[in-house]
Amino acid sequence: MAGQLLAQTENWQTEYEKSGLVATPTYAQTMDFIERLDAASDQISVADFGISPQGRALRYLIYDVDGYTEAAQIKAAGRPLLMVQAGIHPGESEGKDAMLILLRDQVLQGKYDHLFNNVSLIFIPIFNVDGHERFSPYGRINQNGPVEMGWRTTAQNLNLNRDFLKAEAPEMQAWLAMYNQFDPDFFIDTHTTDGADYQYVMTYAMETEGNMERGLTEWQTEVFLPFWKKQMQQAGFPVFPYVSFRRWHDPRSGLVSSPAGGPMLSQGYTAQRNRPGLLLETHMLKPYAQRVDATKAAVVFTMELLAREAKSLKKSIAVADHFTASEAFRATNFPIKFEVDRHDSSLVAFDGVEYKVLKSELTGGDWFVYEKDKPTAFLLPIFDKAKVSESVKLPEAYLIPVEWKTVINKLQYHGIQMDTLDRNSEFLVENYHFTDVSWQGRPYEGRHKINRMAFETKTERKSFLAGTILVPTNQPKARLIAYLLEPEADGSLLEWGGFFDVIFEQKEYAESYVMEPLARRMLDSIPGLKQAFFY
Numbered sequence: 001m002a003g004q005l006l007a008q009t010e011n012w013q014t015e016y017e018k019s020g021l022v023a024t025p026t027y028a029q030t031m032d033f034i035e036r037l038d039a040a041s042d043q044i045s046v047a048d049f050g051i052s053p054q055g056r057a058l059r060y061l062i063y064d065v066d067g068y069t070e071a072a073q074i075k076a077a078g079r080p081l082l083m084v085q086a087g088i089h090p091g092e093s094e095g096k097d098a099m100l101i102l103l104r105d106q107v108l109q110g111k112y113d114h115l116f117n118n119v120s121l122i123f124i125p126i127f128n129v130d131g132h133e134r135f136s137p138y139g140r141i142n143q144n145g146p147v148e149m150g151w152r153t154t155a156q157n158l159n160l161n162r163d164f165l166k167a168e169a170p171e172m173q174a175w176l177a178m179y180n181q182f183d184p185d186f187f188i189d190t191h192t193t194d195g196a197d198y199q200y201v202m203t204y205a206m207e208t209e210g211n212m213e214r215g216l217t218e219w220q221t222e223v224f225l226p227f228w229k230k231q232m233q234q235a236g237f238p239v240f241p242y243v244s245f246r247r248w249h250d251p252r253s254g255l256v257s258s259p260a261g262g263p264m265l266s267q268g269y270t271a272q273r274n275r276p277g278l279l280l281e282t283h284m285l286k287p288y289a290q291r292v293d294a295t296k297a298a299v300v301f302t303m304e305l306l307a308r309e310a311k312s313l314k315k316s317i318a319v320a321d322h323f324t325a326s327e328a329f330r331a332t333n334f335p336i337k338f339e340v341d342r343h344d345s346s347l348v349a350f351d352g353v354e355y356k357v358l359k360s361e362l363t364g365g366d367w368f369v370y371e372k373d374k375p376t377a378f379l380l381p382i383f384d385k386a387k388v389s390e391s392v393k394l395p396e397a398y399l400i401p402v403e404w405k406t407v408i409n410k411l412q413y414h415g416i417q418m419d420t421l422d423r424n425s426e427f428l429v430e431n432y433h434f435t436d437v438s439w440q441g442r443p444y445e446g447r448h449k450i451n452r453m454a455f456e457t458k459t460e461r462k463s464f465l466a467g468t469i470l471v472p473t474n475q476p477k478a479r480l481i482a483y484l485l486e487p488e489a490d491g492s493l494l495e496w497g498g499f500f501d502v503i504f505e506q507k508e509y510a511e512s513y514v515m516e517p518l519a520r521r522m523l524d525s526i527p528g529l530k531q532a533f534f535y
């Protein structure tokens with residue numbers, strides 16, 4: 001079969017190759033190609049995991065050497081499962097084009113047998129399928145190809161890479177169901193970044209600044225990253241952490257690298273589920289073909305490491321899950337908000353390019369001209385130390401009154417284990433009493449986020465109706481539960497605005513002619529009230 005296929009290699013060119021490495025395929029062409037791969041290989045299966053708001057199938061491809069398609073079978077075989085995602089931002093299509101070539105070369109030539117014999121792969125070629133079909137040359141005008149590309153947001157104008165926790169988009173709800181089902185050991189999200197020019201074709205982010213379980217953090221910093229970075233360097237793609245600049249577009253102002261800011265972003269989300277996530281960001285000014293090559297190399301070297309370190313990764317994950325579900329975890333202070341320490345920097349070598357800051361006679365402002373033919377080695381301060389700005393001690397359980405269906409549904413999307421009270425019950429609970437709350441005026445992802453909150457905590461005995469949902473924290477998803485439900489957690493449901501806002505509204509009021517006599521009677525009849533009221 002393989003020989004016969006090899007004879008038809010010409011027909012097996014991807015649309016990207018046919019175009020001379022400058023164009024990326026449409027949704028229909030992409031789906032057609034993965035279906036051909038499915039038909040040509042017993043190891044590949046293509047399946048749907050949902051449907052987009054405009055009616056397109058959300059599709060993934062799974063490659064398993066034994067042809068397994070179920071998570072349990074793959075786990076039982078002991079192989080690590082890698083999920084590679086492309087097209088969460090469809091204009092950033094390198095992941096799609098890189099993986100179609102990688103999979104084609106594997107199916108036709110067995111080029112990566114040494115990897116695929118030991119690692120199983122789920123690949124999502126286009127996550128945001130509706131945004132992908134908003135195809136135009138102007139989807140990302142800053143970017144050096146492909147010639148046409150999709151649009152960043154979904155048909156509902158939501159950015160899926162802000163939606164992992166709040167799960168508003170139907171695409172995300174479908175993704176979470178699939179993620180819960182497969183529970184991949186390692187996740188890669190492929191992107192393209194904007195911003196100042198520099199020499200690196202690719203930057204990356206992993207959660208290594210204290211917002212991931214310690215053993216997994218060590219696995220990432222001591223096992224994964226040293227190997228992967230070295231391989232990338234040797235392949236001609238030296239990588240650097242994904243940074244922003246203290247002053248926009250101005251590398252000399254210093255570099256800032258921060259944790260993902262809660263689980264709204266992909267790699268931040270998998271981190272709270274105790275699974276390593278790697279964010280890849282190729283640089284938009286590099287030629288498209290170079291960015292596709294770098295993305296392919298990044299996946300290949302990840303697979304090499306996973307093939308070698310399957311045992312240590314699986315063990316680190318098991319230990320992290322066990323610890324997160326334990327009493328010992330609840331005894332710790334769990335960080336729920338971080339900020340970059342703006343006073344703690346170190347010097348780092350940065351392969352930038354020379355640039356000029358010019359005064360614009362058009363706008364009166366500054367603009368930047370990068371001189372890519374003048375590579376320059378900078379020595380720059382990097383601010384990459386994260387400080388915990390809020391932390392909590394997790395309770396034994398959270399209680400969600402039965403009527404809060406929207407919130408209960410959110411927890412269900414994440415596959416969180418919940419119990420239901422079968423009779424009316426009383427509990428001693430810690431309650432947050434808000435004293436001050438305000439909202440942002442402009443919407444963000446369709447929500448008016450809370451920008452300031454103050455509350456007091458009170459321990460009280462409260463009664464709860466039968467049907468109340470009890471969310472125990474002795475489960476591996478305890479970190480995620482805290483991020484959803486602790487009000488001050490970065491990107492919590494409360495902070496997003498809208499999910500809980502009705503609790504801040506006054507719904508009834510009292511006439512003064514009713515309040516006055518009532519207040520007088522109460523002050524006279526309730527011992528101590530007068531003193532408390534007038535101090």
Ligand SMILES: [Zn+2]
Nearest residue numbers: 089092191192
């Ligand atoms: Zn992106």
